[in-house]
Amino acid sequence: MSLVTDRGTPVPALRAPRPLRAEAVRGFAPFAGAAVLLTVGVLLAGSAARWQGGWAETAAQTHITVLIAAPLAAAAGCWQGGRERRRRTEELWGTVVRSPLARFLASALPVALWTAAGYLAAAGLAMLATWRYAQGDRPHPGLLAGDTVVVAAAALLGHVVGRVVPTRLAAPLLAIAGYAGLGLASMSRSGSARHLNPAFSVTTTGVPVWWQPVSMAVWTAGLAFAAVLAYAARRRVTALLPLAAAVAAGAVLTQTGDGLWREEPLAHRQVCDTSTTPAVCVNARYAGMLPQVTEALSGITGRLEGVRNLPVRWEARDQEAHGAEAQLPAFTPLGWSVVRGRLTDPRQFAWEATAALQRRPDCSHPTERKSLADDAVETYLAPSPAQKHFDDMDARGDAAHRAGLRKRLAARTALAAMGAQERRDWLSAYFATAGTCDVKGVPAL
Structure with a gap:
């Protein structure tokens, strides 16, 4: 109008x-x-x-x-x-x-x-x-x-x-x-x-x-x-x-x-790469990370080729792993080991995965033989990022610490110096006793 x-x-x-x-x-x-x-x-x-x-x-x-x-x-x-x-x-x-x-x-x-x-x-x-x-x-x-x-x-x-x-x-x-x-x-x-x-x-x-x-x-x-x-x-x-x-x-x-x-249904599903031994499995919610996780663990799986008595796979589960499995290092909470879909420290991740393979029990009085074997295997497969720091501390310590360091270095050298088949046999015997406090079945280093 x-x-x-x-x-x-x-x-x-x-x-x-x-x-x-x-x-x-x-x-x-x-x-x-x-x-x-x-x-x-x-x-x-x-x-x-x-x-x-x-x-x-x-x-x-x-x-x-x-x-x-x-x-x-x-x-x-x-x-x-x-x-x-x-x-x-x-x-x-x-x-x-x-x-x-x-x-x-x-x-x-x-x-x-x-x-x-x-x-x-x-x-x-x-x-x-x-x-x-x-x-x-x-x-x-x-x-x-x-x-x-x-x-x-x-x-x-x-x-x-x-x-x-x-x-x-x-x-x-x-x-x-x-x-x-x-x-x-x-x-x-x-x-x-x-x-x-x-x-x-x-x-x-x-x-x-x-x-x-x-x-x-x-x-x-x-x-x-x-x-x-x-x-x-x-x-x-x-x-x-x-x-x-x-x-x-x-x-x-x-x-x-x-x-x-x-x-969430995906929270209980696993996506696996079975081309390695042990196989590598991640939670389906993070399936895109499987290639880089496999790559981070490739140094371990390559050294374990032909070794017996290993867990069948690494698995990313909230509950404790079964006897035939090893617990994969956790991705969550985000912001620590994983940020924006990438591993922040693949070397640390590999070391934690090695510890899961060893399945170290809480032994109240671990024997020197077991301690030397654990340390030698860890160093051979994926040493801790902090290993050099602790070795340097022992080298500057008292006589007992220096003696312990010499024994560990000798055990590491002995394992690394073995022939390929000899080392596979030794590692097979070692992993047969993983998860126990008795390592009598493991040949001495």
Whole structure:
């Protein structure tokens, strides 16, 4: 519809103002979203070595940032909620023809949406950072939807607090209280109420059932909308509807308990390279690392060619290896032996794998013969990176330490000087007694 001047010239009618769009584009909300994005991004970047390269680790680390993102969103919503009080325009804002609920949502929704978008963008960037280094797992987006809703709900609850609490300190105090509350709740390891915590800790081998994020979203969003309606709706009784939904979702979470999670199938699968003896097996979640692990152990497997009584394979399992297996050095937690899909120290990794082959028991009084045999085999297959340091310390020590060093050096030299077949026979006899404290069957060096 357009107006017409007295001269008959049409004049376009002015569009009705859209406060929601104005708040979303030019108000405080974009800065709140940028703050969440920057904060979560910095936290993730600072711990990148612990998650970049593993999809499950990325999902777990992104999820735990809710511990910071939700209180920050609540503080942003609280600051926005107290804006009219700070400007002293409450009475003027109250003269607007729109309903109190519409006015509330026009101010609160942009902050909620922008903070949720900031968190979602940070999580998306983390997944992109992992994509290049992923080693065999698949993305784990299951928790992302629920966590995004949690951040938006925190902003809405914060807005209600900002309207109710008449102090500028409400926002920082709310952030501190939210962080402390979520942190304390995350420390709980017992009780069904711990499943109501939106910042609950997750394992890298657990996957939520499909309805867990839905229930968490309904639980948190229901509480937020109940608070909004109780504060701003003309008929406050309508707050009972989202409150009932929140209670129902909370009951589902608490009653299901540990049934909210299932084991990741790949966590129990092994991918093996059987071209070597022993074979090399890694967890299927890190299948892409098998070639470099095989390469790191190639010096050991090459020297063990033709040797009998060896374990059938190295396996990467959480539980103790069986008699026919040896435990492969652990990849996890990421950030130590593995960073961004690469072994940080292949030599250290090979030495630990050698120790697993030797399967040294806890002998209270190990014999000198056994100690010399263990040291000689370790040095021949894959010496410890710290061996030279300890040898130098013994060389500078007292007479007993120097004598022990001379015996070890002599045993190492004797094993290295053997002929190929003689050494294979000796190693076969040695590995026949691995895992015991008695080495009488091992020829002396």
